[in-house]
Amino acid sequence: MWNPEKEKISPAKLRAEQSEALRKLVEKLYTRVPFYREKMNLHNIKPEDINSIDDISKLPFTTKHEMRDVYPYGLLAADRRDIVEIHTSSGTTGKPVVGAYTHNDIDLWAEGMARTLSMAGIDETDTIQNMYGYGMFTGGLGVHYGTRLVGANLLPASSGNSKRQLQLMQDFGSTAISCTPSYCLYLAEYAQEQGIDIRELGLKAGFFGAEPWSENMRLDIQNKLGLKAYDIYGLTEIIGPGVAAECAEQQGLHIFEDLFYPEIINPDTGEVLPDGEKGELVITTLTREGSPILRYRTRDITFIIPEPCRCGRTLRRIHRLFGRNDDMLIIRGVNVFPSQIEEILLRIEGVEPHYQIVVERQGMLDTMEVRVEVNETIFSDEIRRLEFLEKSIRDEIKTGLGVNAAVKLVEPKTIARSEGKAKRVIDNRNITTGA
Ligand code: DLL
Numbered sequence: 001m002w003n004p005e006k007e008k009i010s011p012a013k014l015r016a017e018q019s020e021a022l023r024k025l026v027e028k029l030y031t032r033v034p035f036y037r038e039k040m041n042l043h044n045i046k047p048e049d050i051n052s053i054d055d056i057s058k059l060p061f062t063t064k065h066e067m068r069d070v071y072p073y074g075l076l077a078a079d080r081r082d083i084v085e086i087h088t089s090s091g092t093t094g095k096p097v098v099g100a101y102t103h104n105d106i107d108l109w110a111e112g113m114a115r116t117l118s119m120a121g122i123d124e125t126d127t128i129q130n131m132y133g134y135g136m137f138t139g140g141l142g143v144h145y146g147t148r149l150v151g152a153n154l155l156p157a158s159s160g161n162s163k164r165q166l167q168l169m170q171d172f173g174s175t176a177i178s179c180t181p182s183y184c185l186y187l188a189e190y191a192q193e194q195g196i197d198i199r200e201l202g203l204k205a206g207f208f209g210a211e212p213w214s215e216n217m218r219l220d221i222q223n224k225l226g227l228k229a230y231d232i233y234g235l236t237e238i239i240g241p242g243v244a245a246e247c248a249e250q251q252g253l254h255i256f257e258d259l260f261y262p263e264i265i266n267p268d269t270g271e272v273l274p275d276g277e278k279g280e281l282v283i284t285t286l287t288r289e290g291s292p293i294l295r296y297r298t299r300d301i302t303f304i305i306p307e308p309c310r311c312g313r314t315l316r317r318i319h320r321l322f323g324r325n326d327d328m329l330i331i332r333g334v335n336v337f338p339s340q341i342e343e344i345l346l347r348i349e350g351v352e353p354h355y356q357i358v359v360e361r362q363g364m365l366d367t368m369e370v371r372v373e374v375n376e377t378i379f380s381d382e383i384r385r386l387e388f389l390e391k392s393i394r395d396e397i398k399t400g401l402g403v404n405a406a407v408k409l410v411e412p413k414t415i416a417r418s419e420g421k422a423k424r425v426i427d428n429r430n431i432t433t434g435a
Helices: 011-032 034-044 053-058 064-069 103-119 138-150 162-172 183-193 215-225 338-345 383-401
Strands: 083-088 098-103 127-130 153-155 176-179 205-207 226-235 239-247 252-253 261-263 279-285 296-302 329-331 334-336 353-364 365-374 406-410 425-427
Touching: 011 034, 011 053, 011 279, 053 261, 083 103, 083 138, 098 103, 098 425, 103 138, 103 226, 103 239, 127 138, 138 153, 138 226, 138 239, 138 296, 153 162, 162 183, 176 183, 183 205, 205 239, 215 226, 215 338, 226 252, 252 329, 329 353, 334 338, 338 353, 338 365, 338 383, 353 383, 365 383, 383 406
Parallel strands: 127 153, 127 176, 176 205, 205 226, 353 425, 365 406
Antiparallel strands: 083 098, 226 239, 239 252, 261 279, 279 296, 329 334, 353 365
């Protein structure tokens, strides 16, 4: 355990620390950040109203929308001279969101990532090949700082160039990798094409996140790469990766709640939900200096697991992310996350873990087509067998999720591969979600 004092903290001590941190945070935001002062004034809240962590629900939420409105420096709570690094989200759906880091924030980030890596038993004897993109994206540098703190050998490979990735793995004897789960599967496929048995390379752990993935995808990855696949979670607005991560039990992600205070809310009403109930994850950065954020609505859907974990850590766990509110499809009134479709697809023999969901609007109704690759043997099979397989997938989706989907089996390697986050949904409906 990287930091047993914090990872096994008693609930009473945790609450005391969180309360103290929240008081200081609110005070600071009120005095230093006009955006928060105005918001609090609008809600009739003064710093003196916040005495313990339980008072957090009195405070207003912060949304992605608002963050964009004050781009680029509107949420800065530290002096510009104290900022040492800036990251932004990709901004594919609008202005990017900004995270500004002081030296202490970088240390905080490294701490979150060191805990993450240590959960998988990584230490100085390991070699981590970091295949998350370096740059404005937080994946590359987040893993980078954590690896340095832990003291493992670091290969800052960044994303892409699969041939070189495999070469590095072979030459330096990487024992762990980090990348998106979708890229990891592509790499496994590429290794196979090159006649390299990736299972033989001695990898023992992989740190996968930045996009939703299912339990069946985990099993597939573990099987194809011969490593243990850990789910890691984080987001630019909060710090990057290093917000929550799985331990060796692989039963949910411990959220580092001494640093990032989690709440689950009903996304429609904003009501705070008890542990065990599914809703939108809201996070407050308790100790950040550069761009702290109050009750940030992540749009990520999960629940807090009420039971303690067998590993002995007391930090609570969140369930593997179901997906983002914005990615949730509503097909004829039924809510469906792409990860639920994935879970079903990967149960079916002969189906490859490469798929896309195309959503169209016909009149007032949404329709969904699932395009999925099948392996060579199946693809060259008789039409009748392919039709049978299509029908079984359709039936499984109908039984499992209660929606009708058209299913189209496609040739191996025809769905675009990604070096970063995979694009699972092609939405042709032209609806703006306001995200
Ligand atoms: O993706 C940070 C990160 C890098 C996390 C590397 C893990 C590993 P953003 O680009 O700001 O930051 O995207 C954040 O990605 O709100 C989730 O919707 C999604 N996401 C991140 N991790 C997971 C995960 C990075 N383990 C957004 N499972 C988040 C599901 C995830 N979704």
